[in-house]
Amino acid sequence: NAGVTQTPKFRVLKTGQSMTLLCAQDMNHEYMYWYRQDPGMGLRLIHYSVGEGTTAKGEVPDGYNVSRLKKQNFLLGLESAAPSQTSVYFCASSYGTSGSHEQYFGPGTRLTVT
């Protein structure tokens, strides 16, 4: 099992460009999440999904969109990148609600917006 994988690992964007980050999991988990990690702030939840075809906003959703067309994939989109979106992005998945089940994290994507 590969667990949770993320594509790409690194990316540099110019302000205004768009991109999509792909997250895939092979554990048949229902729940998937996107976080961003900034220095001194821990991880903050951007969006999450409780099942195929459903998404919901987290703590910091502005400037991002997501889609969960297949159970195993969760896409994070930036329509018009801004320097404030420079961060490390982590995808995670869990079998059930994040209350009773631990989340498994991908290796992260380091995004720089210039």
Add this chain to the structure above:
Amino acid sequence: AQKVTQAQTEISVVEKEDVTLDCVYETRDTTYYLFWYKQPPSGELVFLIRRNSFDEQNEISGRYSWNFQKSTSSFNFTITASQVVDSAVYFCALSGRPSGSARQLTFGSGTQLTVLP
């Protein structure tokens, strides 16, 4: 609202010393879950432990131990006889219902532990 505070930003110890990482949380939920994750220099996040709010028993796993005290809203993590490989950022996290809907995981800001040889 829920909140996790890790007041120790950075800690340095010499190998074989014991070290305790503090975690204080706030939540209005009566049922909640607490977690610790490790982020080594390679960057991935590794799950260490999960505790629910009804189980205050301390837990020991090898050199790791956790002390959960509801009276002080704390979930502290102790590493005994630290090793260089323990050097990492450690995150405490709380799962509750900040929006009244699905549970969300709220992370503390992390503690950078450096173990010197």
